[in-house]
Amino acid sequence: MLLVKPSFRILTPLGDDRIKEILQYLEFHARNCYQSQDKIYWNSYTDNSCIPLLNKIIKNKHFSILEHALLSVQFIADRRFLAEITRQRLCSFAVESSRFCRYDSNVTFIIPTNLPNIPEGVYHAGHYDKSQYTNEEIDFIEDMIYFENAYIKRLNLGWTPQLASVVLPGGLKTTINMTANLRQMRYILQLRTTNKCHPSMLELTIPLLNDLKEKIPVIFKDITY
Numbered sequence: 001m002l003l004v005k006p007s008f009r010i011l012t013p014l015g016d017d018r019i020k021e022i023l024q025y026l027e028f029h030a031r032n033c034y035q036s037q038d039k040i041y042w043n044s045y046t047d048n049s050c051i052p053l054l055n056k057i058i059k060n061k062h063f064s065i066l067e068h069a070l071l072s073v074q075f076i077a078d079r080r081f082l083a084e085i086t087r088q089r090l091c092s093f094a095v096e097s098s099r100f101c102r103y104d105s106n107v108t109f110i111i112p113t114n115l116p117n118i119p120e121g122v123y124h125a126g127h128y129d130k131s132q133y134t135n136e137e138i139d140f141i142e143d144m145i146y147f148e149n150a151y152i153k154r155l156n157l158g159w160t161p162q163l164a165s166v167v168l169p170g171g172l173k174t175t176i177n178m179t180a181n182l183r184q185m186r187y188i189l190q191l192r193t194t195n196k197c198h199p200s201m202l203e204l205t206i207p208l209l210n211d212l213k214e215k216i217p218v219i220f221k222d223i224t225y
Contacts, residue, residue: 001123001148002106003141004076004173008204011072011177014215016045022069023050023218026182030057030065054218066183066219073208075176078110081200082174085192090184094177099162104155107148108173113199115140144171182219185212193225 012018020042027050031037042048057065075081079098086093111118118137125145130138147169154164165172180188189212192205212220 001141001145002108002121002173003111003118003123003144004108004120005111006078006081006200006203007076008208009074010208010211010215011074012070019216020045022216023048023054026050026065026069027053029068030054030062051218058219058222063183063186066186067181069182070179071182071185071212072177072179075178075204076110076173077176077204078171078200079174080170080198081204082176083170084198084201085176085178085188088180088184088188090180091188092179096175098165098168098172098174102155102161103148103151105152107144107151107168109144109147109169109171110173110200112140112171113203144169186220186223189220190223193223 024040024042027040028037030053031040040049042050045051054065057063075085077085082095086095106122111120115137118133118141123141123145125142128141133141147167150167151164154167155161189205189209192201193209197205206225209220209223209225213223
């Protein structure tokens, strides 16, 4: 049984040249409304025609312009996170399937937010030093080992992965690729970084928002949590 921490990575390249391309692309669409494309210029991130225009667009809530650019993110999370994030509309998802992925050994689970001190790694019954863990941590680890054994038992009985997965809990690790336009990404991060959200959601959305604020501040800097 393998335990890992939740994580994310931005799949869309966001180097300086790519960010310039995205922002100029948005500006091109915005200026089409006024046929003012001749005003587009870029000397640097602090000296260009994109930033003032996009600041104005966002301030005036003319968010339709932001729909012209897409952003892809990959999440390593549990099935609870999956159930919530896929409720978002206007997104495309490619999700690791527990029906068709066969976990013969080391079924992977996500370390929960309330047990952050559990190290990532492989755990088998009787093969880890329990003196290094609290009773609550041991209970969780042993429960996940139990679920792994129940799953593998059913595979050995001839059950297909999609049938055997019935015994796997919500803490099962899954890989989620999500693509959304920038307007929808802003909406998701506004909605999913409030204190009303599940802790497992906040564990990923808040760092993601902070990362995007640093990489593309003109698009995300006004979102607070």
